[in-house]
Amino acid sequence: MVKLPEPRSGESPYLRVKDLRVRFDTEDGVVRAVDGVSFSVERGRTLGIVGESGSGKSVTSLAILGLHNAKRAAISGEISVGGRQLVGMPEEEVRRLRGRDMAMIFQDPLSALHPYYTVGRQIAEAYRVHHPRAGKREARGRAVDMLGRVGIPQPGKRFDQYPHEFSGGMRQRAMIAMALVNDPDLLIADEPTTALDVTVQAQILDLLEDLQGEFRSAIILITHDLGVVSQVADDVLVMYGGRAVEHGSVEQVLRRPQHPYTWGLLSSVPSLHGDADADLVPIKGNPPSLINLPSGCAFHPRCRYADRNGDRSRTEVPELRPAGEAGHLVACHLPADERTRLYQQDIAQVGVAQ
């Protein structure tokens, strides 16, 4: 059984995901979008889930909120939110938690907001659905208040504007206001800054951090951008092919990475520092197809070190095991000392890995 990183404070984690599996039956075959992933997040902390397209990171977040179509997705494992088991819970009960105890911010705020309703009305609606006794005026007051708190100037006036009258950054702020209007304990942000310009991204990341200090929510930040993770996450989960390959504190995963895939990500990202003329070291090949996942370690066809333990990488799925330091887990067949040596030798000099 996988041992999770111990919570750092005495508090038990608000979100606990254990052996989560999400499967879709499609015409082309069974897609194992998430294949046995476990993690937990406490209030006031941020978990960054990193992965490329098809890694299962977004499917995981939608599974937590119960937003998958029950007819098409088969979900197993445990998702415990504030002590309540969500897998198998009746839809009506999950619905009551959605938006109140757990909320979500999406990648593209323009398409995530309804084009025909004013921004304020959409936020007020999110409040009223969980406060059925609140009147129109109370909901409006609350929405205006939230707009102001996410840094939107003249919130009273902005309340009555439509999404297309907002700039990209303001729209994402409005989305955040909507997600936080019921003071949720868990906030999932799925690529919240990918569609934004870099200077606006910095504003939004700062805002998320300030708001976390204020609301003390547990945050899951899903992104492909290691830079974003390094700025705001406390813990990092690296996913590949629907499985977790590395898990630990941000310090451990980005400074002392243990999995060859994490190495590959770090050495292939161009950086503002270091030798600009040096070649990047990309990961060879392409991300795998979830319908036809490589046997054994899903990363083995792209791994430079897959041949070092005979056939093991091709035949046996590596389990997530302690990587040395407390709380640092890695799913790799390479022995610990060899990993450390290879990292020092091959990787530490390139890209942002230094």
Added chain:
Amino acid sequence: MTEPLLKVRGLTKHFPVRDGFRARGAVRAVDGLDFDVRPGETLGLVGESGCGKTTTGRMLVRLLDATSGSIEFDGRDITHARRAQLRPLRQDLQIIFQDPYASLNPRHTVGRIVAMPLQVNGINPPGGIKKRVQELLELVGLNPEHYNRYPHEFSGGQRQRIGIARALALRPKLIVADEPVSALDVSIQAQVINLLRDLQRDLDLAFVFIAHDLAVVRHFCHRVAVMYLGKIVEIGDRDDIYQRPQHPYTRALLSAIPDVTTLGPAGRIRLAGDVPTPLNPPSGCRFRTRCWKAQDRCATEEPPLITRDGGGQLTACHFPETGTISQDSGPVGATAEEVSK
């Protein structure tokens, strides 16, 4: 010094905005650009959305007509050249697009796509078109045996390689690359950047490389032009731009990039607000509404793009920054305290 391959002077593109039948104004997408690209040189055009970098790229390859200004390529003025006049030029001037899938005809095989520029221009290379196409596929790291496959059978990164092979078919002198890696996964990005770098070196290609990601540009370009609201605010050699940026906007842009080498919220320069609309850009210096150093003068007087030290680094700012940013470690946030909220 060699003659520039591409010489752009006062390049301007205004898109008229109509209200019924009357013109109501214009989106000043690109407003008076001057820059050169020498043979074999890579120039990065960087900036946020709405800065006009993509419009510029499209004007360079004449997919859009300039409102005013001139584009001189290989000694000839091509600003208003007609189709027939453009044809010989098309061989020397190619473009690569952001979305590799949208720019490839899904009903054509890869072989046909890559061969198209050769056939259109009536070129019959020694050994035949097929041989040349297979050489090209090999050059960009694709299996030449995949000649008969269709675009949908390839991954995103491979599709971008197909686009590159097509651009290379006519042995161009200059390639305009519009965000060629931003639609790709992180691990694939590096593959394509390395490929472009190798091709640039081996074939001595000149590039105008359009991107929003400054880290990518740093790894690919010799020179960099930073654009803001249709204007170049700073242009210079790569090391000058990244180590000694003089324009506050360049500094802010560099400091906003979350870098893995610094954990936790680094002392970032936080720019307030969004980019203003190019329909009605601020008077004087266009960056002043978000600039923490802005004075009255910035609103009345547009800063010219000039050198500060007699060198090749040009900056359009009344109050340029001095000082070096360390490239070895640490954030760019030296001026974070000065930031106005």
Added chain:
Amino acid sequence: MFRFVVRRLLVAGVTLVVISLVTFGLFFAVPSSPAKVMCGKNCTAADIAQVEQRLGIDQPLPRQYAGFVKGIFVGRTYGSGDFRQDCPAPCLGYSFRNNQPVTEIIAQRLPVTFSIVFGGAVLWLVLGISLGMVSALRRGTVFDRTAIGITLAGASMQVYFFGLILLYLLVYATGLLPFPSYTPLTENPGRWAVGLLLPWMTLGFLNSALYARLSRAQMLETLSEDFVRTARAKGLSARQVHTRHALRAAITPIVTIAGLDIGTSLGGTFITETIFGLQGLGKATVEAVQFLNLPVVMATVLLAAVFIVVANIVVDVLYAVIDPRVRLS
């Protein structure tokens, strides 16, 4: 909004002028002359000339057109002396066939077509949209598949065929309904409705098949939109998500098509009118064309154009009401 409507009305005016010019031109390009048709077989050239003179079609084309336009706005006078006939504005002339004022013909025929289209549209909109929406929400179920099968059959059926089947089944075979007839609504609402039930069903069922397919496709597309996911993530119930968020967005393009369909139908539902023997505008138009009855042709063609143009403007205004993004530009 006001400026928008004014501008659209100006454009509409130009459109109508062009359409009337084309109709006029086409009419005279036809080799046969209405005078010949009216005069009969044993007509001398002199007789024909006389008839032409009486009808006013011996005049040069521009003058005829000018007279026609003048008649609409200020009225005109035909003939002189004993044959003098005053035709006050809006004058659309007199039928070549029976000398009935065209305005009177229109006044008789229009309510019939209006009634047919009104009932049919209510039926096809309610039936089509609700069927499509429910199908989309129950995608893949037996209900959905059955509905899709029926609508496919409906969409590929022709009005005359389906109309005749209904006529046979409900009137001749079972006698459930009387043969369709038109009774003015103001006279007897009950008989008005019963008399028009068959044409309503014919138009309604066939069009609702199209609307069901359209609504289903629109709804499915909307259900996969990000904002629907946002609505669910807020904790709204399925019902709220569907009605408040999905339906509103899905219905917009349907409004457009419905508006244009209704506008077009008001110009005349010839086949339906013919099958059920109803004296509507469509029938009037076709008969007028057969007899080269220029004044009636001109009037009905123009009227049909007016309906389409007005429907277009109404649709645009509705669009702006539904979609705030349209309002600014």
